[in-house]
Amino acid sequence: xxxxxxxxxxxxxxxxxxxxxxxxxxxxxxxxxxxxxxxxxxxxxxxxxxxxxxxxxxxxxxxxxxxxxxxxxxxxxxxxxxxxxxxxxxxxxxxxxxxxxxxxxxxxxxxxxxxxxxxxxxxxxxxxxxxxxxxxxxxxxxxxxxxxxxxxxxxxxxxxxxxxxxxxxxxxxxxxxxxxxxxxxxxxxxxxxxxxxxxxxxxxxxxxxxxxxxxxxxxxxxxxxxxxxxxxxxxxxxxxxxxxxxxxxxxxxxxxxxxxxxxxxxxxxxxxxxxxxxxxxxxxxxxxxxxxxxxxxxxxxxxxxxxxxxxxxxxxxxxxxxxxxxxxxxxxxxxxxxxxxxxxxxxxxxxxxxxxxxxxxxxxxxxxxxxxxxxxxxxxxxxxxxxxxxxxxxxxxxxxxxxxxxxxxxxxxxxxxxxxxxxxxxxxxxxxxxxxxxxxxxxxxxxxxxxxxxxxxxxxxxxxxxxxxxxxxxxxxxxxxxxxxxxxxxxxxxxxxxxxxxxxxxxxxxxxxxxxxxxxxxxxxxxxxxxxxxxxxxxxxxxxxxxxxxxxxxxxxxxxxxxxxxxxxxxxxxxxxxxxxxxxxxxxxxxxxxxxxxxxxxxxxxxxxxxxxxxxxxxxxxxxxxxxxxxxxxxxxxxxxxxxxxxxxxxxxxxxxxxxxxxxxxxxxxxxxxxxxxxxxxxxxxxxxxxxxxxxxxxxxxxxxxxxxxxxxxxxxxxxxxxxxxxxxxxxxxxxxxxxxxxxxxxxxxxxxxxxxxxxxxxxxxxxxxxxxxxxxxxxxxxxxxxxxxxxxxxxxxxxxxxxxxxxxxxxxxxxxxxxxxxxxxxxxxxxxxxxxxxxxxxxxxxxxxxxxxxxxxxxxxxxxxxxx
Numbered sequence: 099x100x101x102x103x104x105x106x107x108x109x110x111x112x113x114x115x116x117x118x119x120x121x122x123x124x125x126x127x128x129x130x131x132x133x134x135x136x137x138x139x140x141x142x143x144x145x146x147x148x149x150x151x152x153x154x155x156x157x158x159x160x161x162x163x164x165x166x167x168x169x170x171x172x173x174x175x176x177x178x179x180x181x182x183x184x185x186x187x188x189x190x191x192x193x194x195x196x197x198x199x200x201x202x203x204x205x206x207x208x209x210x211x212x213x214x215x216x217x218x219x220x221x222x223x224x225x226x227x228x229x230x231x232x233x234x235x236x237x238x239x240x241x242x243x244x245x246x247x248x249x250x251x252x253x254x255x256x257x258x259x260x261x262x263x264x265x266x267x268x269x270x271x272x273x274x275x276x277x278x279x280x281x282x283x284x285x286x287x288x289x290x291x292x293x294x295x296x297x298x299x300x301x302x303x304x305x306x307x308x309x310x311x312x313x314x315x316x317x318x319x320x321x322x323x324x325x326x327x328x329x330x331x332x333x334x335x336x337x338x339x340x341x342x343x344x345x346x347x348x349x350x351x352x353x354x355x356x357x358x359x360x361x362x363x364x365x366x367x368x369x370x371x372x373x374x375x376x377x378x379x380x381x382x383x384x385x386x387x388x389x390x391x392x393x394x395x396x397x398x399x400x401x402x403x404x405x406x407x408x409x410x411x412x413x414x415x416x417x418x419x420x421x422x423x424x425x426x427x428x429x430x431x432x433x434x435x436x437x438x439x440x441x442x443x444x445x446x447x448x449x450x451x452x453x454x455x456x457x458x459x460x461x462x463x464x465x466x467x468x469x470x471x472x473x474x475x476x477x478x479x480x481x482x483x484x485x486x487x488x489x490x491x492x493x494x495x496x497x498x499x500x501x502x503x504x505x506x507x508x509x510x511x512x513x514x515x516x517x518x519x520x521x522x523x524x525x526x527x528x529x530x531x532x533x534x535x536x537x538x539x540x541x542x543x544x545x546x547x548x549x550x551x552x553x554x555x556x557x558x559x560x561x562x563x564x565x566x567x568x569x570x571x572x573x574x575x576x577x578x579x580x581x582x583x584x585x586x587x588x589x590x591x592x593x594x595x596x597x598x599x600x601x602x603x604x605x606x607x608x609x610x611x612x613x614x615x616x617x618x619x620x621x622x623x624x625x626x627x628x629x630x631x632x633x634x635x636x637x638x639x640x641x642x643x644x645x646x647x648x649x650x651x652x653x654x655x656x657x658x659x660x661x662x663x664x665x666x667x668x669x670x671x672x673x674x675x676x677x678x679x680x681x682x683x684x685x686x687x688x689x690x691x692x693x694x695x696x697x698x699x700x701x702x703x704x705x706x707x708x709x710x711x712x713x714x715x716x717x718x719x720x721x722x723x724x725x726x727x728x729x730x731x732x733x734x735x736x737x738x739x740x741x742x743x744x745x746x747x748x749x750x751x752x753x754x755x756x757x758x759x760x761x762x763x764x765x766x767x768x769x770x771x772x773x774x775x776x777x778x779x780x781x782x783x784x785x786x787x788x789x790x791x792x793x794x795x796x797x798x799x800x801x802x803x804x805x806x807x808x809x810x811x812x813x814x815x816x817x818x819x820x821x822x823x824x825x826x827x828x829x830x831x832x833x834x835x836x837x838x839x840x841x842x843x844x845x846x847x848x849x850x851x852x853x854x855x856x857x858x859x860x861x862x863x864x865x866x867x868x869x870x871x872x873x874x875x876x877x878x879x880x881x882x883x884x885x886x887x888x889x890x891x892x893x894x895x896x897x898x899x900x901x902x903x904x905x906x907x908x909x910x911x912x913x914x915x916x917x918x919x920x921x922x923x924x925x926x927x928x929x930x931x932x933x934x935x936x937x938x939x940x941x942x943x944x945x946x947x948x949x950x951x952x953x954x955x956x957x958x959x960x961x962x963x964x965x966x967x
Contacts, residue, residue, distance in 0.1 A: 110138075110145035118295045121153035121332065128153070141176030147173055148183050155190050156294070158333055158368045163190045166607070181210035184224045192229040195371030195408040200226045214255055217246030221259045228266055229372060231412025233450050236266055257286035263297045268306035270450045280306060297326040301337065308344045311490045311528060313901040316344055321630050336373045342380040346387065347492075353629075354384040375404035375413070382420045386427070408669065412449035418442050419454045426461050432469040438479065439465065453493055456485050462499050464857040472507050479504040486521070491528030495521040499548050511555050518552040521545075522571050545572045557665050562681035563647045566672040566769065570644030570661045573742070573768040590631040597624040598820060598856035625848060632847075632861060645773050651677040653776055658734055661742040661769055671730055674769075682731045691746040695723040702750055702911055702957035714952040721755050729757040738762040738936065739773055749910045753943050754959035760944040762936035764905075764967040771899055775966035778904045780871035783829040785810035788818050790837025790852045790877075795915030799836045799876065799922055806926050807832070820851075820858040829868040836919075836924070839877030839909075846893035853878055860897045869901035872935055873908075876922050880908040895964050905935045905967050911960035914953075921946050921958055936967025 115127035131138050138146070149435040150164035168185040175181035185756035188204035191197070194471055204223045211219050224239035245258035264279030280303045287296035303397035304319030320341065327334055338361035345354035361377040369740035382397035400532040402417035422439050440460035446455035466475035479500045486497030498521030505514040525545050549572030556564035600621050607614035650659060651674055659674040662684075669687040673680050684690070707713065738761060741752060752758045752765060766772035785807045789796040797814055804810050818837075827833055850857030880894055900907050909924070921942055928938035943958040 110142045110149060113146055113149035113383040117149060117152045117156060118292050121294075123148050123158040124153040140173055144170045144174040144179045144183055145176040145386075150188050151190065152186055155193065156332065157333060158370060160194045160369050160371075161189060164194065177210045177820050178215065180952065181207035181219070182215065185211075186220050189222050190465070193225045193370065193372050195375065195404065197226060197230045197372075197409045201230065212315060214246065214250045214252045217243045217250065217252065217255050217259070220246065221255065221262065224259070224262060228262065229410065231410055233266060233270055233412075237263060238358050240266070242356055243290040253286050254290055254292075257295070257299070258285045259278070260286075261295075261302060264299075265302045265305065266310050268302065277303070281748060284439070287308050293326070294330055294332055297323050297330065301334075301340070305340050305343075308340075308347055309490070311347075311492075313344065313348060317630060320344070335368060336370065338364065339373065339376055339380055342384065346380075347385060349387055351387045355381075355388055355390075357854075358384045360406065366393070367962070371404070372408060372410075375401050375408065375410070378404065379413070379417050379420065382417065386420055386424055389427070391424045391427055395421055396423070408867075412451070415442060415445045415449060416451055416454055419446060419451075419458050422458065423461065431465050433469065435761060436462055436465045436469060436471075436474075441767075443478075452485070452489065456482055456493060456496050458495060460503070462501060463500070467503075467507060476504050476507055479507070481514070491524050495524045495545070495548065497521075498524065499551070502548070502551055506551075506555070511559070515552055515555055518548045519571075521548045522552075527885065548572075548786060553663065553665060557670065557681070560681060562672050562679040565660060565663060565670070565681055566647065566674070566679060567953055569661060569672065570768055570770050571683065573770075579914055587631060592694050593628050593631060594859065597859070598620065602856040603849075625845065628861060629845075629847075631772070644770050647674055647679045648677070650674050650769055650773060650912055651908075653773055654740065657738040657740055659742070659769060659772070660732065660734075662728070662747060669728075671732065675737070684731060685727045687745070690724065690727055693720055693727065694746050694750050696720040697724055698749060698751070701754060701956045701959060704953050705911055705913060705960065709952035717754070717956065724750070725755040725757050727754070736761065738764075740764045740766060740769075742766050742769055742772070751910055751956075751959040752962060753940065754956070759947075760940055762940045762963075762967060763936065764936045764965065767899065772966055775899060777905050778871075778902060778966075780904060781829045781868060783831050785832040785834070786813065786823075786826045786830045786870070787811070788813040788823050788826070788833075788835045788837070789815075789852055790818060792852070793836065793838055793915065795919055796836030797874065799915075799919040800834070800918070802923055803834060803926055806923060806930060812935065816854050818853050818857045820853050820862065821855075823853060823858060824862055824866065827863070827866050830853060830870040832872050832874075832929075833870045834874045834876065834922070836876040836922075839875065839880040841880070841893065846896070849880075849893045851875070851880070860894050863894070863897045863901065866901060869898065869903045871903065872905045872929075873898055873903055874925070875906070875908040876913075876918055876924070878909060878912040899965050905962055905963060905965040907935055907939060907963050908958040910962055911956070913957050913960050917946075917957045919956050921961070925961075934967055936963040939963050939967070
């Protein structure tokens, strides 16, 4: 955040000096001066009023701050003191959105000031110009302030001017000197004992890190400074805007929507007009990414109106960019839209918004192409393509995307494909800088357009191997490299332990029918704390290249791989069989997703409400229809299958489909993930059997399995704790867990298994050094995954496969305890006899279905073999 204050005399000067250290104390000192009345001189009273006003600004009371600063101007006895008061008044007016009045006030103050005072006025004028979007002029004034500070040997002025210049250059993406300015400012503030100003400068270092693409570094910085703000007990609601910016850069869209909404509420309540307008724009940008086009348009229009009233033309152009993008997303392709987008892109470039300018120009090029104006489209795209050589990873990737689009318009499809591959390679390198699995999964959004374009080129060429390669370039990329292991972080361990306790208490309260509002709030705060801590892990490793058909065929043997691919509104399949790949158009994607939902609904009814003719008929009809759509064109014969699903089909109970029934089926997030898992050797550690509480059948299941698996380590009753199970996972050949499971669709990394001391979260499994070979989760919904752009999966499946677990058998439906135990005993007996996990599961399901009713068959079908069976 930009920084400002000034000087005065006597006791009032002490108040002014305390503003950024202890704003509450500054107010108390100044009020003692004011209470003396006429005994204090006019300039001292003016300085005291100024100190109160600036302290109230630090505490985000802008109306109160302006009231006292107006009094400071009126009370001044000399031109210098009046000019200093006007200078501070201009700063707060800019904060309140009155930027024209702010510029008049500061400019009027300049002729009355010399030396360090003139330097402070120059810096203050830079702040106002900064708010108005006149960035070059602001940087010039900040530079003059630094020069004056060095000449006058004024360390405080130098620190403030450097902080403001560094922040502005970070926002503009100007790398030169940004880090040096901010780090020198933070160090100077610290030497002067200005803890709050030092914290602000370090926060700005986080902003700069985020702007240059160092997300993990920015998160570490924000987390550290957050603690400092809490220690100082000084609210900083405007910093919510920086958090939204960082979330959008990943993008963590759902969280950005929540934080932007909170920023609008909080900044509006405090009357911070300038920041409130920016919060409206942040809400619009988050809504646009979340495909909430009505909210995006409404919030952007409201922000634009406020920016125009505040004289902030550059910000108004940014808001207009969001409005136009929302209109484009609605499907509008018109000449007026093209004209408006092209004009706005030029304005964004001219006013220092290169990222939004690039996006708007690419979309304008696509509108021009849709309107039959290829020359205009190529011109727009050629300008956008220059971005491939500089800037952040997402901007460089967009530049390559623009070049690919231009080449396609010119008929150069091979050249377009090369450009798309270059863009995806940029994003691969960026993804590896993100250590946390969650960040890597969400970052797939940036590759969506590039991979879809490459896929379209391959499909139109009728080239199955190339279709497979393009599908793999974007699919489940977070699993193409082992996640960075979180370091031994005592804060994270403590936060997870506290969350485990709070979650257990919350469940007790809910089961007892008592209100639990406070516990829910505490749970939400802890989850946010854990996300922040986990996201600070630095990236490592390298991205694996997608395998070719030859590599897959060599490992498949007699098995058949079917990779499902979304192409526009169609679902297609690439089938690899006997060393050859073939491409098939299966039908409408929406129809497949609808049939999958109907099938799951019918099976869930069978499992939860019992065997009824209606549920049995509904399940059979949906299964037959989905089976025909997906498999009829493929002619699979009697082969074991490896299926790579798409979108909603990740939750299909595959063995309930006629084609899959009785045959070994393995489900993988991608062909790359399957190949990596199939090549892994199983570790030699002894089996581990664990049972959670409130599940008597689970305890009995583990006891009976111990007879099937001699030498197994058992964790039951009070011994089945999160720490004990996590430790036991390390190097185990086989792990079986019978426990209540909870899938969290809102944040799959908080999906959990209930153990003796509370839930074990998916987050915690990432700390396992030597992953178990095969894991069986006899828990409801334990195989469900959260999907992110690029078919990135999150939850237990993603965590275990990314760690290096070869195989996971888990459920995609709720399952009753008693029939599950019988199925699990049969499964383990077959695996013990030498059958592979997928084959053992298929045989156990077939045997179970032959003797059970519809509910029992649905229970068996709920189990799916993931990874490499």
